[in-house]
Amino acid sequence: MAGEPATSLKPDIGSGLRIPLHLGVIMDGNGRWAKMRGKRRTEGHVEGVKTLRNLVELCINYGVGTLTVFSFSSENWTRPPDEISFIFNLLRRFVASDLQRLIRNNVRVRIIGTRRGLEPSLVRLIDDAEAKTAHNTGLNLVVAFNYGSKAEIAEAARHLAREVAAGRLSPEAIDEAAIGNALFTAGLPDPDLIIRTSGEQRLSNFLLWQAAYAEFVFVEEHWPDFNEATFRRVLETFSTRERRFGGIEAVGR
Ligand code: FPP
Numbered sequence: 001m002a003g004e005p006a007t008s009l010k011p012d013i014g015s016g017l018r019i020p021l022h023l024g025v026i027m028d029g030n031g032r033w034a035k036m037r038g039k040r041r042t043e044g045h046v047e048g049v050k051t052l053r054n055l056v057e058l059c060i061n062y063g064v065g066t067l068t069v070f071s072f073s074s075e076n077w078t079r080p081p082d083e084i085s086f087i088f089n090l091l092r093r094f095v096a097s098d099l100q101r102l103i104r105n106n107v108r109v110r111i112i113g114t115r116r117g118l119e120p121s122l123v124r125l126i127d128d129a130e131a132k133t134a135h136n137t138g139l140n141l142v143v144a145f146n147y148g149s150k151a152e153i154a155e156a157a158r159h160l161a162r163e164v165a166a167g168r169l170s171p172e173a174i175d176e177a178a179i180g181n182a183l184f185t186a187g188l189p190d191p192d193l194i195i196r197t198s199g200e201q202r203l204s205n206f207l208l209w210q211a212a213y214a215e216f217v218f219v220e221e222h223w224p225d226f227n228e229a230t231f232r233r234v235l236e237t238f239s240t241r242e243r244r245f246g247g248i249e250a251v252g253r
Helices: 028-036 042-060 074-078 081-104 120-133 151-164 178-179 227-242
Strands: 022-026 066-073 107-113 140-149 193-196 215-218
Touching: 028 042, 042 066, 042 081, 042 227, 066 074, 066 081, 074 081, 081 107, 081 120, 081 140, 107 120, 140 151, 151 178, 193 227, 215 227
Parallel strands: 022 066, 022 193, 066 140, 107 140, 193 215
Antiparallel strands: none
């Protein structure tokens, strides 16, 4: 159930299922979930955070290596100011109140997206969460906040251009690895599975470069209703997919 801890899990829980090395999640539908229940949109976001907590536990228990969640896109600035500040406060509370639990669970936190335009106190909070978990070796929890993939790629291009202009890099050395290393996700494997909830079938500027070979699974549930049963169903679908990476034979994990 959304919001309930996944305490019933056993270590062999993922057996028979292919577990993604890197799972990306577009958490969509908080607003619609709330509207269907006659609640305010912000109440949907509150439930959405509970679902995220639950998913982090599921990823730890099933052995997912990296979880990247899309929690605020650079395009979300067009939302009403009240809703924006509510989501910002949710991030603050998520980082501040969950940090000790994340540390205890050996989770390494990374917040990707541009820090420009964020309040200095929020930047300090997320820098602190990254620093305090930097040496953890369990799940990588990557929160895409104030994130847009095209802007990320443009930023990487500017960085590489500056390196070339300074004579530290030759243009011929700009290959896929060099670009990958200039993205916010440097050092992480590319996502092998991306889930989007709420029935929409779009990437919406999420991990465009990194998702080149990802499998996509779209589920009808709104984000607050995403639970362990949905997670298992998605993993079952993922387990049946053949990944050929442009070749002709299926490639396992
Ligand atoms: C998607 O629903 C939700 C968002 C884009 C932002 C809020 C995300 C959360 C509350 C989850 C965890 C967040 C943090 C900060 C850790 P929507 O508002 O797009 O729903 P709709 O498409 O039905 O309107």
